[in-house]
């Protein structure tokens with residue numbers, strides 16, 4: 033089995049210490065986390081982790097089961113890139129005089145979908161979002177014009193086939209949950225959304 | 229439900245609102261959970277709880293150990309023999325870090341333990357205060373759950389969760405770290421609500437009938453089915469369900485070290501122990517069966533040997549409560565997720581009544597071979613030098629398989645588990661997954677408190693005994709009648725065996741010297757004896773067992789005896805060897 037990029041989406045209770053509990057599941061197995069984002073979800077009180085790793089499907093599947101075993105984890109999904117929509121945000125700090133002088137820069141930025149979020153006399157900060165290669169491209173574009181600083185966010189992703197967590201959570205609240213919650217991956221075909 | 233509760237439990241559950249300190253709420257919670265025994269050691273950050281305990285002495289028995297590692301191993305022994313949850317108190321900093329080995333042990337052997345650790349005042353967290361350690365982060369990888377309480381109003385609910393999580397599903401250790409201010413703080417308390425649901429936590433997966441049907445079909449079509457079972461049968465209290473299953477199906481069954489005693493060791497379908505030093509037949513025939521039925525076991529590498537040479541010919545049915553175990557090491561043809569107490573009866577109903585005489589004969593043949601080459605010389609040696617095996621044989625004869633045997637780690641552990649007879653469940657208490665030397669003495673103390681009516685024999689090596697012998701002090705003070713049987717080979721035997729077999733006899737730091745153990749015991753007012761002659765063996769073991777109270781018997785055994793059979797590391801189970809000449 034070959035390695036590829038997987039995005040793991042973990043729905044959790046919002047509890048201190050959970051980040052460490054989840055992070056060590058990866059470090060213990062010497063798996064490098066390429067990107068990790070935590071945020072709230074569409075459901076109040078439910079937290080959402082988005083984690084990107086480069087691994088084989090088998091490793092990711094086992095990992096998700098171990099993650100889901102943690103008491104405060106509601107659900108863990110893993111998806112390949114074509115099953116999700118994902119974005120990363122990047123910020124670029126460039127000397128303002130360079131841009132002002134060179135009209136070309138202005139055009140390049142527009143072509144790359146960047147917009148200015150702060151303009152000062154000394155520097156301007158641009159923001160863009162997109163896939164890794166897109167935000168990377170803008171670095172190369174801006175480098176000749178004295179790129180001062182660059183930063184990129186973790187990946188955020190939405191699973192194309194997901195119906196969100198509102199309905200699922202109702203099931204979780206029940207003492208006797210439906211099959212949705214305790215899905216058994218062996219049952220029937222694996223759907224588009226892999227889940228545990 | 230209420231009728232099954234004892235008086236203090238009922239009292240603790242009643243709902244009159246009072247102002248109580250966090251410490252007192254801790255104790256009320258323990259009583260409400262039916263806790264009677266706590267193993268612990270006080271210190272600065274847990275003093276308010278100990279202060280409250282002063283007034284609860286009549287309802288909660290506190291055993292003062294001599295080291296916090298002793299407390300948690302005792303709690304493990306207590307849990308393993310009683311099926312209840314062990315409870316530990318320890319202070320912050322060094323008190324808490326001394327629990328680490330036991331937590332790791334309980335985690336890997338799925339033992340329900342709730343540890344309550346004191347912590348510095350909340351306002352001091354993160355300041356490197358005196359005796360402050362980050363207990364939550366230290367214990368995260370080795371606990372099923374942990375939580376830090378900084379406000380007394382959380383205590384009741386958090387402890388309810390702690391006990392629920394520790395005991396339900398696949399059990400495990402839980403650490404609750406309580407800051408000193410929360411122990412002192414007074415809050416209204418209106419009774420204790422046990423927890424039975426946490427929305428993000430599924431103790432048991434739903435049982436899927438279709439898999440049971442598929443599993444039954446595989447079993448019914450099998451010609452050489454083989455059952456291997458682990459502690460899941462004991463933890464799930466499914467011993468009877470398991471027996472019915474193998475008896476109806478006529479299925480030969482072998483136990484892992486953790487599953488041992490779930491069925492009587494002399495059961496006609498019990499074919500012995502799996503694993504590196506398990507029995508010959510079960511290991512060899514794992515690679516000859518056509519359907520392998522794994523029940524409540526996790527395919528540890530000590531059981532499977534080399535995975536790519538493990539049961540490749542067999543269809544595998546795996547029954548487990550923990551979904552993460554399915555396919556983790558061995559791919560299941562049919563996964564049966566669920567509590568085996570529920571899944572086994574469903575499966576039993578669907579399987580046909582059968583006997584497999586030719587297949588069973590194969591186990592018999594293997595047994596005969598092992599008897600001749602290994603068992604007879606070990607149990608009835610002809611040389612003057614005593615073997616560990618004959619000590620266990622004598623113990624069997626005198627206890628008739630009714631004792632609970634707590635073992636430490638090493639050769640004596642393997643020998644005891646290979647040869648001990650056990651008639652009832654929860655009789656084998658050993659550190660299986662972590663292999664923690666120093667486990668046996670404190671675990672035996674805990675076991676005796678967990679089952680005061682049972683004979684508890686701790687079988688320990690001369691090395692391991694020196695790791696936790698301070699717990700003789702606990703025996704001295706609280707008088708559990710633990711029988712201590714030291715099998716002294718004047719070596720760190722198991723390591724020496726490996727050095728002999730795999731490192732050309734380069735004995736590097738395995739010749740360990742020992743104090744006069746009998747004198748040491750005497751210093752603790754514990755009676756004892758040392759023997760080195762076979763003629764004395766039976767009387768000495770009898771004296772130990774008959775003695776009113778704790779007793780230490782040291783038996784000098786052969787220095788360079790080896791444990792066989794053995795699946796050498798990195799080999800397949802079918803490459804099991806019966807003696808050093810085959811290694």
Ligand SMILES: Cc1ncc(C[n+]2csc(CCOP(=O)(O)OP(=O)(O)O)c2C)c(N)n1
Nearest residue numbers: 638639640663665689690691692720721722
């Ligand atoms: C805490 C700990 N340290 C080291 C080991 C490695 N180890 C495994 S068995 C063994 C030798 C045990 O010697 P002894 O207690 O004398 O028992 P024997 O093997 O001789 O029966 C050692 C050192 C271990 N299992 N646990």
